[in-house]
Amino acid sequence: MNNPGRALVLGGKTGLLGQALTTVLTDENWTVFAPGREDLSLFDPEEIASFVDKNEISHIFNTVAYTKVDQAEDERNLAYELNKKLPTLLGNIAREKDIYLIHYSTDFVFDGQKNTPYTTKDKTNPLSVYGQSKLEGEKSLLDNPWNKLIIIRTAWLFGPGRSNFVAKILDLAKNREALNVVHDQVGSPTYTLDLAKYSLELIKSAGHGLYHLTNSGQASWCELASEAIKCAGLHCRVNPITSSEYPQKAVRPPYSVLDCSKFTEITGIKPRSWIQALRDYIFRDS
Ligand SMILES: NC(=O)c1ccc[n+]([C@@H]2O[C@H](COP(=O)([O-])OP(=O)(O)OC[C@H]3O[C@@H](n4cnc5c(N)ncnc54)[C@H](OP(=O)(O)O)[C@@H]3O)[C@@H](O)[C@H]2O)c1
Numbered sequence: 001m002n003n004p005g006r007a008l009v010l011g012g013k014t015g016l017l018g019q020a021l022t023t024v025l026t027d028e029n030w031t032v033f034a035p036g037r038e039d040l041s042l043f044d045p046e047e048i049a050s051f052v053d054k055n056e057i058s059h060i061f062n063t064v065a066y067t068k069v070d071q072a073e074d075e076r077n078l079a080y081e082l083n084k085k086l087p088t089l090l091g092n093i094a095r096e097k098d099i100y101l102i103h104y105s106t107d108f109v110f111d112g113q114k115n116t117p118y119t120t121k122d123k124t125n126p127l128s129v130y131g132q133s134k135l136e137g138e139k140s141l142l143d144n145p146w147n148k149l150i151i152i153r154t155a156w157l158f159g160p161g162r163s164n165f166v167a168k169i170l171d172l173a174k175n176r177e178a179l180n181v182v183h184d185q186v187g188s189p190t191y192t193l194d195l196a197k198y199s200l201e202l203i204k205s206a207g208h209g210l211y212h213l214t215n216s217g218q219a220s221w222c223e224l225a226s227e228a229i230k231c232a233g234l235h236c237r238v239n240p241i242t243s244s245e246y247p248q249k250a251v252r253p254p255y256s257v258l259d260c261s262k263f264t265e266i267t268g269i270k271p272r273s274w275i276q277a278l279r280d281y282i283f284r285d286s
């Protein structure tokens with residue numbers, strides 16, 4: 001980009017995706033502000049608006065969310081505060097200031113009853129409080145869309161800087177002979193640094209509205225764990241188990257692979273495969 005922007009990355013100090021965005025935007029010569037929860041009151045619209053004015057922000061990236069999928073079943077109000085109220089508030093500020101809002105959402109807005117990748121036109125039907133609250137956040141933005149709004153649904157993130165499924169599996173595999181991992185949930189594993197770079201490409205291509213964006217390919221949690229262990233050169237057997245053998249409070253979709261063709265049509269980019277991305281993460285960044 002000839003004239004890089006000035007970004008406010010919410011979650012950019014400590015979040016899994018937020019830190020990747022901070023890294024990639026900084027590498028691309030953007031001016032980046034990444035306040036932590038102690039630096040900026042997220043639910044004070046006046047404080048955010050004055051931060052935007054003072055720092056001449058051109059793009060708000062919102063990666064802040066209530067992401068504890070099981071805990072959200074018991075903390076419904078907090079999940080809705082972060083996943084619906086916050087994007088609504090940010091949308092109002094962005095529209096008023098005529099700046100970009102890039103907001104992230106999830107594959108868990110779907111119920112997983114399809115067996116081919118979900119497009120942005122497919123019917124949503126979240127199975128969990130987390131999924132419902134994220135969908136409500138999307139809807140509140142899309143109810144009143146403008147041409148500087150981008151909503152990116154993504155999935156199954158791994159990357160440096162914060163705990164994630166791949167990092168946890170590799171830690172466990174160092175000390176165990178075998179691990180039991182669910183094989184009847186299939187999704188789109190995605191590397192945060194790739195997602196951050198592709199998000200920037202979407203902005204450069206003047207994308208607006210709703211997109212799906214993940215690495216290419218699909219895997220079950222069991223396949224993702226096996227590939228990560230193999231890649232890291234560890235010797236730990238991975239036993240496939242069913243979701244019913246690993247009960248969790250929130251219900252997950254059995255299939256939530258996302259179709260990213262709308263992203264490819266506008267940018268000309270086909271995201272690389274999750275297996276290639278996983279190798280980069282394990283060899284370079286983990
Ligand atoms: N992770 C995934 O596999 C995945 C999959 C699909 C979609 N997504 C979506 O992608 C986006 C980014 O996810 P992520 O995994 O990067 O999230 P994350 O690592 O859990 O980061 C969340 C960020 O939000 C901040 N935050 C949470 N509660 C807060 C509060 N009450 N006040 C202020 N800040 C608060 C956290 O700050 P602290 O560090 O201070 O807590 C952290 O910086 C989210 O919209 C998520 O729904 C994620």
